[in-house]
Amino acid sequence: MTLGFMAALPDWLVNWWTDLKDQFILNFIKDDRYRYILKGLGVTLEVTFFAVLLGIAIGVIVAIIRSTHDKLVTDMRAGIARFILNILNALVKLYLTVIRGTPVVVQLMIAYFVIFSSSKNKILVAILAFGINSGAYVAEIIRSGIMSIDNGQFEAGRSLGFNYVQTMIYIIIPQAFKNVLPALANEFIVLLKETSVSGYIGLEDMTKGGDIIRSRTYSAFMPLLAVALIYLVIVVFFSRLVSMLERRLRNSER
Amino acid sequence: MNDKPVNYSHLIQVTDLKKHYNGGDIKALDGVSVNIDKGEVVVVIGPSGSGKSTFLRSLNLLEVPTSGSILFEGVDITSPDVNINRLRMKMGMVFQHFNLFPHLTILQNMTLAPRKLLGLKKEEAEARAMDLLGKVALSDRAGAYPSQLSGGQKQRIAIVRALCMSPDVLLFDEPTSALDPEMVGEVLDVMKTLANEGMTMVVVTHEMGFAKEVGNRVIFMDQGRVVMDNTPSAVFDNPDNERLRTFLAKVL
Ligand SMILES: Nc1ncnc2c1ncn2[C@@H]1O[C@H](COP(=O)(O)OP(=O)(O)OP(=O)(O)O)[C@@H](O)[C@H]1O
Ligand SMILES: [Mg+2]
Numbered sequence: 001m002t003l004g005f006m007a008a009l010p011d012w013l014v015n016w017w018t019d020l021k022d023q024f025i026l027n028f029i030k031d032d033r034y035r036y037i038l039k040g041l042g043v044t045l046e047v048t049f050f051a052v053l054l055g056i057a058i059g060v061i062v063a064i065i066r067s068t069h070d071k072l073v074t075d076m077r078a079g080i081a082r083f084i085l086n087i088l089n090a091l092v093k094l095y096l097t098v099i100r101g102t103p104v105v106v107q108l109m110i111a112y113f114v115i116f117s118s119s120k121n122k123i124l125v126a127i128l129a130f131g132i133n134s135g136a137y138v139a140e141i142i143r144s145g146i147m148s149i150d151n152g153q154f155e156a157g158r159s160l161g162f163n164y165v166q167t168m169i170y171i172i173i174p175q176a177f178k179n180v181l182p183a184l185a186n187e188f189i190v191l192l193k194e195t196s197v198s199g200y201i202g203l204e205d206m207t208k209g210g211d212i213i214r215s216r217t218y219s220a221f222m223p224l225l226a227v228a229l230i231y232l233v234i235v236v237f238f239s240r241l242v243s244m245l246e247r248r249l250r251n252s253e254r
Numbered sequence: 255m256n257d258k259p260v261n262y263s264h265l266i267q268v269t270d271l272k273k274h275y276n277g278g279d280i281k282a283l284d285g286v287s288v289n290i291d292k293g294e295v296v297v298v299i300g301p302s303g304s305g306k307s308t309f310l311r312s313l314n315l316l317e318v319p320t321s322g323s324i325l326f327e328g329v330d331i332t333s334p335d336v337n338i339n340r341l342r343m344k345m346g347m348v349f350q351h352f353n354l355f356p357h358l359t360i361l362q363n364m365t366l367a368p369r370k371l372l373g374l375k376k377e378e379a380e381a382r383a384m385d386l387l388g389k390v391a392l393s394d395r396a397g398a399y400p401s402q403l404s405g406g407q408k409q410r411i412a413i414v415r416a417l418c419m420s421p422d423v424l425l426f427d428e429p430t431s432a433l434d435p436e437m438v439g440e441v442l443d444v445m446k447t448l449a450n451e452g453m454t455m456v457v458v459t460h461e462m463g464f465a466k467e468v469g470n471r472v473i474f475m476d477q478g479r480v481v482m483d484n485t486p487s488a489v490f491d492n493p494d495n496e497r498l499r500t501f502l503a504k505v506l
Pocket of ligand 2: 306307308
């Protein structure tokens with residue numbers, strides 16, 4: 001049956017199919033090579049997930065420092081509080097400038113080979129490096145979200161008797177967060193793809209996994225295509241998820 | 255609330271209040287002195303840029319004055335060791351653009367501050383809110399979001415949101431200026447009812463009819479100063495001031 005079916009097809013197609021099958025077996029099945037990609041995917045997701053958490057934590061703190069400084073410092077009496085706020089703001093600005101002014105690969109290598117050169121825990125170093133990097137971008141996203149909220153919201157909160165922090169927590173941040181959710185999700189997607197440079201410190205993420213297979217089988221097409229496909233599926237999946245969430249949030253206000 | 259009782263002669267006593275911008279180039283307030291007593295409805299009128307909003311917003315320190323003093327219930331609120339958040343709970347404010355919280359329902363808008371600041375239980379806060387919603391005939395909109403309301407409804411909600419904190423005074427900054435003409439009446443009616451119930455109110459408005467009918471006193475401001483502070487009839491019926499006459503000729 002199968003043979004009869006194959007015989008009806010042109011030679012080049014049959015050859016192509018057989019070749020494809022052989023390539024597939026060579027790249028993924030033989031020696032359980034698919035595991036490089038599977039294990040790599042786990043590493044990629046782990047690094048991305050924890051880096052995002054770290055990035056959001058850093059981002060929210062940095063954003064609050066920046067916008068508090070911009071909003072309050074002119075009205076503050078000279079004193080210790082204003083001094084501290086000015087120092088914090090200067091430090092945070094330095095952080096933003098350095099992180100956004102240098103490539104993430106370089107930051108990753110500096111983290112691994114210079115700052116944490118005694119550490120053997122590549123995953124942890126990658127999480128720290130990508131998290132600290134992402135925090136700078138998340139901070140600006142959240143800050144723009146805070147700035148986009150009408151000042152009347154702030155005044156309404158304060159006029160009811162809420163203090164600065166309570167107004168932020170109950171009134172400003174929930175609205176800001178909702179406004180920047182798409183941008184934050186996009187940052188997560190960008191980060192997922194950026195972790196593909198983890199191979200520079202020898203971390204076996206998914207990209208590196210595909211590359212290892214390539215170096216064993218001397219064929220690049222299959223492993224790299226598989227890696228690309230998996231990234232694509234994850235990114236499309238998350239994009240969908242986010243637009244669903246966005247719609248849900250928007251509906252809650254209608 | 256465990257504030258010590260203080261003896262005071264006026265609910266609000268403003269003395270020589272100044273607010274300067276650009277290092278004194280702009281004198282938004284140039285020495286304003288005004289007393290406001292409990293139960294009074296004080297209407298503030300004056301041309302654009304005369305300092306009405308700045309004056310009103312100074313009363314709860316949304317604007318920090320450059321100099322002068324504001325005694326509220328006998329306490330100088332401009333002094334650095336006063337807890338301004340505590341005092342603001344007793345001074346409700348209603349804004350021109352309503353400033354309802356769009357991410358919360360009407361009921362949540364009204365119960366947020368009483369629950370978080372006065373420590374009311376959810377049921378208590380909601381009972382109080384529903385009671386007030388009934389008074390402005392909006393009980394059926396408790397679960398709605400602000401974007402689902404008309405301008406007039408929004409402003410009525412903004413008023414009762416402030417009332418949920420049981421304030422001692424309500425400050426209004428042009429509460430009907432952002433409304434379509436057909437919605438002005440419903441908001442003014444609510445304010446009238448409040449005035450009749452004895453609520454102390456300071457109202458910046460261009461509604462001269464309201465000033466005449468509801469105001470106990472009318473303050474006319476110009477160029478950062480109080481030019482006239484008198485009864486509505488003295489201000490509207492025989493204005494003995496040139497600038498006031500010019501202003502009234504324009505708005506009446
Ligand atoms: N942040 C600011 N910086 C500089 N000048 C300001 C600022 N806020 C207000 N002013 C000025 O102070 C003066 C008084 O303003 P204010 O808003 O109190 O006037 P108003 O009587 O409320 O006017 P309107 O009827 O237009 O609302 C105006 O000349 C205004 O330009
Ligand atoms: Mg004004």
